[in-house]
Amino acid sequence: MLPLSLLRTGQGHQIMVELKNGETYNGLLVNCDNWMNINLKNVIRTSKDSDKFWKIQSCYIRGNTIKYISVPDEIIDLVAEEEQTLRTTYQQRGDSNRGRGRGEGFGGRGRGDASGRGRGDNSFRGGRGGGNSGDSSSASRGRGEYRGSSRGGRGDFRGSSRGGRGANNNSTA
């Protein structure tokens, strides 16, 4: 679990922040960012020797002045839950990507050369229209025909393979 995800999950909860200068800030965590800069609401600021107190409506604390942050115990469970749900959604997304990716893989091969071509073309044309598939199956022996038809296919393949790259990127990111 990343410390910053803990903090992000802690938004809307009461936290205690100790600064490097020893002051502490107790308040509701409104917002935080990747540098641990934070926004607090309804704050009680306590001096280093815990002898002075200030009430502050809201304040912004620069992340690099923070020594540590104390968060309620239950936040850690919330983070675990969130991570779990994220993991399942990623898995689902990953599956659909993989499905799509495979389809495009055929297309790619079809564009590429030789054995793949026949497969990719067939599956694609089957999907797009009977006319074409008839073309390819009836005249697939002839080279010229093949090229002609595959040109038609290329646009499709490219378009789809581009989509595929995007999808793959998503899944790796």
Next chain:
Amino acid sequence: MAMLESYLKKQVLVLTADGRSIIGTLRGIDQTINVVLEKCHERVYSEEGIEVIPLGVHLIKGDDVAVIGEVDDELDKKLNLKEIIAEPMKPIVH
């Protein structure tokens, strides 16, 4: 990082730049050595033995972390903290 990850979910002792020692279960780290400790407590050394202050969940900034060490749980349980007398550590001075 790789070395710290082997401490995840284990009991660790964090010595901070201001001379505190905080013990807890290491639940998270990042590249700046920000550290998440669960069920942690501070041990305050003094002439009257070690005082234990429960802290709950703490997120310690990497800037403030001086040392992270794995704690031998078995050995730690055998310690009688009230009988151990040591001077508190001084903060790091730059």
